[in-house]
Amino acid sequence: MLRLPNRSTQQVASPYERLGLRDLPFSTVPTIDPGSNDPRRNGEIFATSSMQAEIEKFESILIRRDDFPNRVKIASLWAKGDAYQGRGMGKTAFLRYFQRRINSDWGFNEFNGQFSAAVVYVAFQDQVDRRYMEQLAWAALVDTCENGVLAASRAALRRNMMTDEEFDNIINFEGEPRVENLLNDEILDANGVDPSVLDRKIQQLLQTEGVTWKSAETLAHGEFEGYLNSLRKDGNIRPYYIPRDTKGLDYACNLFFNDIVLYLRAAGFAGGYLFIDDIENLSDKMTPKFRLEFAKELGICTVRPGYANSALGFFSCVLTTHDSVIQRLSAAWLEAGLASFARLDPDAPTSVELPQPTPEQARAIITAHLDYYRLNHDEDGSIKPFTEDGIKALIDKGRLPRELVSNAAHTLMKAAEKGVSTIDAQLVAESTDNVPVRPETDDYSAGLSAVV
Numbered sequence: 001m002l003r004l005p006n007r008s009t010q011q012v013a014s015p016y017e018r019l020g021l022r023d024l025p026f027s028t029v030p031t032i033d034p035g036s037n038d039p040r041r042n043g044e045i046f047a048t049s050s051m052q053a054e055i056e057k058f059e060s061i062l063i064r065r066d067d068f069p070n071r072v073k074i075a076s077l078w079a080k081g082d083a084y085q086g087r088g089m090g091k092t093a094f095l096r097y098f099q100r101r102i103n104s105d106w107g108f109n110e111f112n113g114q115f116s117a118a119v120v121y122v123a124f125q126d127q128v129d130r131r132y133m134e135q136l137a138w139a140a141l142v143d144t145c146e147n148g149v150l151a152a153s154r155a156a157l158r159r160n161m162m163t164d165e166e167f168d169n170i171i172n173f174e175g176e177p178r179v180e181n182l183l184n185d186e187i188l189d190a191n192g193v194d195p196s197v198l199d200r201k202i203q204q205l206l207q208t209e210g211v212t213w214k215s216a217e218t219l220a221h222g223e224f225e226g227y228l229n230s231l232r233k234d235g236n237i238r239p240y241y242i243p244r245d246t247k248g249l250d251y252a253c254n255l256f257f258n259d260i261v262l263y264l265r266a267a268g269f270a271g272g273y274l275f276i277d278d279i280e281n282l283s284d285k286m287t288p289k290f291r292l293e294f295a296k297e298l299g300i301c302t303v304r305p306g307y308a309n310s311a312l313g314f315f316s317c318v319l320t321t322h323d324s325v326i327q328r329l330s331a332a333w334l335e336a337g338l339a340s341f342a343r344l345d346p347d348a349p350t351s352v353e354l355p356q357p358t359p360e361q362a363r364a365i366i367t368a369h370l371d372y373y374r375l376n377h378d379e380d381g382s383i384k385p386f387t388e389d390g391i392k393a394l395i396d397k398g399r400l401p402r403e404l405v406s407n408a409a410h411t412l413m414k415a416a417e418k419g420v421s422t423i424d425a426q427l428v429a430e431s432t433d434n435v436p437v438r439p440e441t442d443d444y445s446a447g448l449s450a451v452v
Helices: 048-063 091-103 132-146 149-160 164-171 179-183 185-190 195-209 213-220 224-230 247-267 279-283 288-302 308-312 323-335 359-372 388-397 401-418 425-432 445-451
Strands: 074-078 116-123 269-277 315-321 351-353
Touching: 048 074, 048 091, 048 351, 048 359, 074 091, 091 116, 091 269, 091 315, 116 132, 132 149, 132 224, 132 247, 132 279, 132 288, 149 179, 149 195, 149 213, 149 247, 164 179, 179 185, 185 195, 195 213, 195 247, 213 224, 213 247, 247 269, 247 288, 247 308, 269 279, 279 288, 279 315, 279 323, 288 308, 288 315, 288 323, 315 323, 359 388, 359 401, 388 401, 388 425, 401 425
Parallel strands: 074 315, 074 351, 116 269, 269 315
Antiparallel strands: none
């Protein structure tokens, strides 16, 4: 007998309400997933006070509001230590923080309304075993299709082809001003503007700027993602690599580092950032030959002559890394001549290093998560429902952000299960007694050779 699932019509009370929280503030899977809609997992909850010095360093070398053209073109975001310690330090959350800051309004507030910029974010969830630079470029194309920058650019180009009167009539059509109306062909037709004429003019402009014909056509008509789909036998843009289906990869570097750069520039973007997260998944399986090949290709795409991106200094490239990755890449990096642009060294002027949080910074991380889920925001900034000895016990258990969040999640789940309203040191111990404390003074260097 077929039985339909029940759809709940009433709101279920959260077991965390007794703790003054609307839900569990910490993810039970303490890793950042940029594609998740859950703020506990996608990096939306970010304690800026815990990384203020690192934020300021990033701003000084890469934001440079009054000197944007001279920002660093290759930079690295470090978590010093081995593969274990380097993970879970907050690198992804740090990048996501800047991505949201800039992409929320394409840099309007970030750069005081002077110009626009965009962030393209690339992450490799799984290890890559071939076509390294091509897969990086394809991943960048995928994010470009998904982050909204193509639609924003097309709307800007359409606006540039209109008179002021046409523009005002269209965005104010039948109600509150909506910039989205610029991409609605029916609204354009209703206001006497032929969208096909606009698209032809935009295509001609893009080709004049150097965008290849097919890219210019599909970008002008809002069909670029469909064009990328057509380059794959499976008709999809994800996953980044399919064996024996490499046509898309053959075009990837030219499409991103030439055509997309020229398209964004024509739309009014002054530049942007290419964030490359989880670089270890891109480099772990590289042989020495492929490391050198990758380093040279990265240089050509970012800082050496070869593509519009490097010629225009459009995208600043930011790589996340840690010591064990650099041991693999350093020789190729030097041989490719990239060290003159950005040394692979956490102390280099082009590097930002994320140290292990101090107890005060760990406290700020916990507080930021609690505040996001509080029922009573008059208590924001407090450690409730933790007592002082409870928060100290939690921080003493491990300050590595991933450990901290994991232990906090287990502790609050235990507190909800017990039905208590406060969390003391004893409850923290009960909740985390099976989780080993990682020593503060481990010497990781002895184990690095085994990882490399």
